[in-house]
Amino acid sequence: MRTTHAHPIAAALAGLALLATLSGCAGSTAARSDAAAGGPAAPVPAAAGAAAADEKAASTSEGTAYAAPGASERQLARTAKLTLVIPDPAKAAKELRGVAEGLGGYLLNENVVTEQKDGYYVEPSTVTVAVPGTKLDDALDALSKIGEVRNRNVGSVDVTTDMVDLEARIASLRASIARVQGLMDKAGTITEIAQVEKELTSRQSELESMLSKQKALAGRVAMAPVTVTLRPPSVVIQDPNPLWQGLTAGWAGLLQSLRMLLTIAGALLPFVVLGVLIWLPIRVWRRRRRPNAPGLLASVLAPATVDAEDVPAAKPLDAPRDRPTTVDG
Template sequence: MGKPVLWVGVALLALVSTGCGAANESGGSAAMDNAAPQVAQEKVAPQQKPGQENAPAAVQPVQQQERQLVRTATVDLRSDDVLKAIGDVKDRAQGAGGFAGQENSTKERGSVTVRVPSAELDKVVDGLKQVGEVTRSEIRSEDVTDQLVDTEARIATQKASVDRMRVLFERAATTAEIAQIEGELTKRQSELESMQRRAESLKGKVALATLTVQVSTVPIAPPAPVEAGFGSAFVAGWNAVVEVLRGITVVIGAVLPFVLVLALPAAGVIYVLRRRKRVTRSTEAA
């Protein structure tokens, strides 16, 4: 009886151990399953910045910087009264907030250059149709944004450099140090002023567009297009040869008077020397 009871006890203990192990494994796996999302959330959470929980997946495009454009325009007009047309162009430029610049006009032909705000250039050019017959109109734009940004960055750097040199100048103790630092400070200050003038010039060209108007009583012929080909190349080469020959002729004409002036005395000297040589030979022979 003792041994059967002992074997039954061992079997019961084995069953209990098996059940506990399964329960622990299931509990451990469940705990790990519950902990996995938390671990994943902790790994993802540091990558998000505050205020980005509701951010859209697509990245918003960066706003483009306003471009700085230098605008110029050229307009050809035909008018029976050139002087009146030139005056009307200047009046329209002043009415738009600009001013007149260079002017050259006669009764038959004239031209004027005006500066107008860039935002008003298209309006002023369109209004010239009321002044005369527009035979040609051209508007050009040059982007100087990069130049202006680069110049302003250089100005900021140069200002910091000038400030450092002023601090060193105040701390200088000897005459040699004062003279050396003062010369370097003057040089850097001059470079800073040059950069500032360049920046102001660019800003002025951006703010005010340049408009050139040519007026004539007859339609102004447009510039002839340049045709590339064998004929044009041959003509250009021939013209170059003619110019070279013309230059050589001019040089010869400029040098010839000096040659004539120097040749006569040289010929006289050579004649005298040869005559003396012949006389000497005749004397020796006698």
């Protein structure tokens, strides 16, 4: 019993692995690989083929939930950018949200700057909304009425090929999962069951990844993001007065000089305090060490005293002689 089932199950799993690799190229190639894998290596019973067909039909009906396109339809992922000049960004942002919600959309991102300087907003504001792709033109017309339009840009990316490819790969992978589930009934040993479960888990993970990509692409087609930049009115710049400009520059220079002086004083203050703390103890110590120094210094500097007896008497000065007077005759 063990020898009878080991070889067909292993061969069937190898054929399914090759089939999963080839099914990514195209749906028709995957169908031919399925037929080849079910031939000489491991014949697939009719019940498994019927289950695969039922699974494929079910996958087609489930794929309609994401609006999977046909080969003749064009699927466009559209985006738009709009620049408006408005006096009040908060009020304009509220109106933008109202327009988007009225068309069946919603708010994605909002950055409203209300800070002002000299009566003007310092930075522009941005609001991003999502609207249905089929109503993008109507949304742009309605948004343009909120302010003065300065720029309007609309772009689109064709994702038809990606969506059709994903649809074909998902259908083929679901059919492959159905065949692996059919092999589970034929597995008779623990080794065979483990191999089949490993292949089944791998295919289910790949299927979930593809379904996520398909849903993301469908969302890009269904909803179009619109980024609106809200700018304040332009400021008229006048030529500055030379006198006022000179006074402003001089005042700024004076303040800068004062700041520099204060900075230097602040930097030197710790060193001054440290020097005073070191100098005061030294001064006190020197005074205590030489208490008689001031008296000695005074005695040295005092003028010498001499007794009166030792000083010789001064000689009297000769009286001036009288000069003869002459009288003119």
